[in-house]
Amino acid sequence: MADDRKLLLGSLLYPVFELLDLFGPLEMFGNCPQLELCTVALSAGPVKSAQGVEAVADYALDDCPPLDLLLIPGGLGSVDEISNQPLLDWIGKRVAETRVTMTVCSGSMLLAATGLLDGRPATTNKAMFNEITELTPSVEWVKKARWVDDGNIVTASGVSAGMDMALAVVAREFGQEQAELLAELTEYEWHRDPDWDPFARVHGLVD
Amino acid sequence: MADDRKLLLGSLLYPVFELLDLFGPLEMFGNCPQLELCTVALSAGPVKSAQGVEAVADYALDDCPPLDLLLIPGGLGSVDEISNQPLLDWIGKRVAETRVTMTVCSGSMLLAATGLLDGRPATTNKAMFNEITELTPSVEWVKKARWVDDGNIVTASGVSAGMDMALAVVAREFGQEQAELLAELTEYEWHRDPDWDPFARVHGLVD
Numbered sequence: 001m002a003d004d005r006k007l008l009l010g011s012l013l014y015p016v017f018e019l020l021d022l023f024g025p026l027e028m029f030g031n032c033p034q035l036e037l038c039t040v041a042l043s044a045g046p047v048k049s050a051q052g053v054e055a056v057a058d059y060a061l062d063d064c065p066p067l068d069l070l071l072i073p074g075g076l077g078s079v080d081e082i083s084n085q086p087l088l089d090w091i092g093k094r095v096a097e098t099r100v101t102m103t104v105c106s107g108s109m110l111l112a113a114t115g116l117l118d119g120r121p122a123t124t125n126k127a128m129f130n131e132i133t134e135l136t137p138s139v140e141w142v143k144k145a146r147w148v149d150d151g152n153i154v155t156a157s158g159v160s161a162g163m164d165m166a167l168a169v170v171a172r173e174f175g176q177e178q179a180e181l182l183a184e185l186t187e188y189e190w191h192r193d194p195d196w197d198p199f200a201r202v203h204g205l206v207d
Numbered sequence: 208m209a210d211d212r213k214l215l216l217g218s219l220l221y222p223v224f225e226l227l228d229l230f231g232p233l234e235m236f237g238n239c240p241q242l243e244l245c246t247v248a249l250s251a252g253p254v255k256s257a258q259g260v261e262a263v264a265d266y267a268l269d270d271c272p273p274l275d276l277l278l279i280p281g282g283l284g285s286v287d288e289i290s291n292q293p294l295l296d297w298i299g300k301r302v303a304e305t306r307v308t309m310t311v312c313s314g315s316m317l318l319a320a321t322g323l324l325d326g327r328p329a330t331t332n333k334a335m336f337n338e339i340t341e342l343t344p345s346v347e348w349v350k351k352a353r354w355v356d357d358g359n360i361v362t363a364s365g366v367s368a369g370m371d372m373a374l375a376v377v378a379r380e381f382g383q384e385q386a387e388l389l390a391e392l393t394e395y396e397w398h399r400d401p402d403w404d405p406f407a408r409v410h411g412l413v414d
Contacts, residue, residue, distance in 0.1 A: 011260075020234035020393065023260075027227035027366065030258025037259045046253075046263050051237025052244045053218075053230075054263035056253050127392055158394035159234065163367075185334055186227065187365035187406040189396070199394040 006036040007068035010094075013039050013047040013057045014087070016077025020159050021104040022055070025071055025166035028182055034174055040064040042087065050075045061090045069169075070098045073162070074105025074125060082113040082135070092116060100169060101153050104162035108155045112136040116153070123148045125158030126203040144200035146191055157197060164191045213243040214275035217301075220246055220254040220264045221294070223284025227366050228311040229262070232278055232373035235389055241381055247271040249294065257282045268297045276376075277305045280369070281312025281332060289320040289342070299323060307376060308360050311369035315362045319343040323360070330355045332365030333410040351407035353398055364404060371398045 009029050011022055029035050041047050041057035048054050059065070072091065081087055092114040095101045103111050108124040109132050111117055118138040123145040125132070133141040142148050147156040147165035149172070156165035167190050171179035183190040200206045216236050218229055236242050248254050248264035255261050266272070279298065288294055299321040302308045310318050315331040316339050318324055325345040330352040332339070340348040349355050354363040354372035356379070363372035374397050378386035390397040407413045 018234070019230045019237060023226045023230035026258055026260060027225070030226060030256075030260070039260055049237075051233055053233060053237070053246055056261035056263060126394060158392075160370075160393050160395040184406065184409050185365075186367050187333060188367040189398070189405075191396070198396075199391065202391050 007034055008065060009035050009037050009069040009071060010064060010067040011037065011039050011071040011073065012091070013041040013055060014077050014081050015048055016050045016075050016080075017047070017073045018075035018105060018159060019049045019051050019053065021073035021075060021107065021162055022071070024160065024163040025102065025104065027186060028163060028166035028170060029069075029071075031182055031185065032170060032174060032178070035069070038064070050077065061086065067094055067098050070094055070101040072101070072103045072107035072110055074103070074107040074109070074158070078106040078109050081110055088114050095153070099152060100173070102156070102165060102169065104156045104165070105158045106132055108132070109135065111153070111155070112139050120150050120153065121148050122150065122153070122155040123157050124155065126197070126199040126205055127158060129203065129205055143205040144197045145194055146197045147194050149194065157199065163188060168192070168194065214241055215272060216242050216244050216276040216278060217271060217274040218244070218246050218278040218280065219298070220248040220262060221284050221288050222255055223257045223282050223287075224254070224280045225282035225312060225366060226256045226258050226260065228280035228282060228314065228369055229278070231367065231370040232309065232311065234393060235370060235373035235377060236276075236278075238389055238392065239377060239381060239385070242276070245271070257284065268293065274301060274305050277301055277308045279308070279310045279314035279317055281310070281314040281316070281365075285313040285316050288317055295321050302360070306359060307380070309363070309372060309376065311363045311372070312365045313339055315339070316342065318360070318362070319346050327357050327360065328355050329357065329360070329362040330364050331362065333404070333406040333412055334365060336410065336412055350412040351404045352401055353404045354401050356401065364406065370395060375399070375401065
């Protein structure tokens with residue numbers, strides 16, 4: 001960026017989101033000097049995760065400032081949210097304004113429900129792959145991928161895959177060296193290859 | 208357990224805790240049917256992480272119910288908390304009552320400050336290993352370890368190591384099969400060997 005304003009990364013919270021889908025990527029992004037984090041939900045305030053612990057949404061949907069990056073975690077709660085039209089409308093509007101929108105796990109189901117993934121390659125978690133993808137057959141769902149980078153939209157596989165995707169986005173946006181340093185500081189064994197995905201086989205999607 | 212009461216795992220929050228230190232292990236523990244999670248801090252309510260996002264503490268220290276397991280994350284805020292005597296007193300009292308106390312990263316610095324690690328093996332993060340360990344030379348600090356299992360106290364290396372430790376504690380307490388299933392469901396490449404620690408070399412602690 002030409003100016004020294006930090007880029008704003010917003011994370012969408014909803015009830016029964018999966019903890020690591022959200023906080024794995026935020027560990028990485030939150031240690032980038034170029035980024036500032038915020039959280040947004042239907043209403044500002046505490047939002048309960050699938051594991052019970054609550055995170056705080058800084059903004060209600062309509063009050064959220066313009067975002068440079070958007071992160072949509074997955075979780076069992078996403079099953080309810082695919083029929084939450086105000087939420088889907090918000091996602092659709094924000095995706096058009098952000099330079100990168102990212103999903104983790106079943107977060108891609110929410111993005112797919114807006115129609116914005118139609119005709120585009122994307123992935124999602126492998127344990128529920130068939131159940132998730134049959135809802136939106138117009139998406140080019142990829143069975144074996146740790147993450148799929150399709151430019152302004154990057155989708156990760158299940159839960160832990162969000163950390164690998166986050167480091168790949170850091171590398172793409174801010175340079176490989178910064179991503180490598182982050183992995184070292186967080187003592188994270190980064191899977192750098194987007195095609196690394198042993199869980200596609202574990203969950204019976206490929207031979 | 209003979210009864211069907213869930214075991215209560217409490218996580219200690221303090222300002223400027225590291226997100227993944229906390230939420231990596233809670234992703235694993237929070238998907239164990241034997242466990243219920245709660246959070247505790249000096250005061251109940253929102254606690255700001257090192258990355259800016261807030262998590263909610265369910266209880267103030269004095270209001271926290273008896274815990275079966277205790278998790279102490281690390282983070283830059285731990286530097287301030289080692290001189291927070293009420294917090295250290297609380298940790299000391301609770302460790303004596305729980306079946307397992309776990310630390311991640313510089314969380315072990317807080318536990319060490321209570322004196323309870325004196326003469327016992329433990330580890331901590333590798334990027335700040337020397338700075339952390341010189342404060343408490345009576346601890347048998349282990350330079351190369353992903354985690355150290357010393358019975359009722361289990362200490363993990365930096366940030367991401369908490370997930371490997373958590374799965375090891377799940378395996379120990381609830382069986383290997385449950386830990387393997389958790390790793391598959393969260394698409395996590397679990398490092399099952401506590402001696403696996405390439406970051407000891409990365410950060411210059413071993414040749």
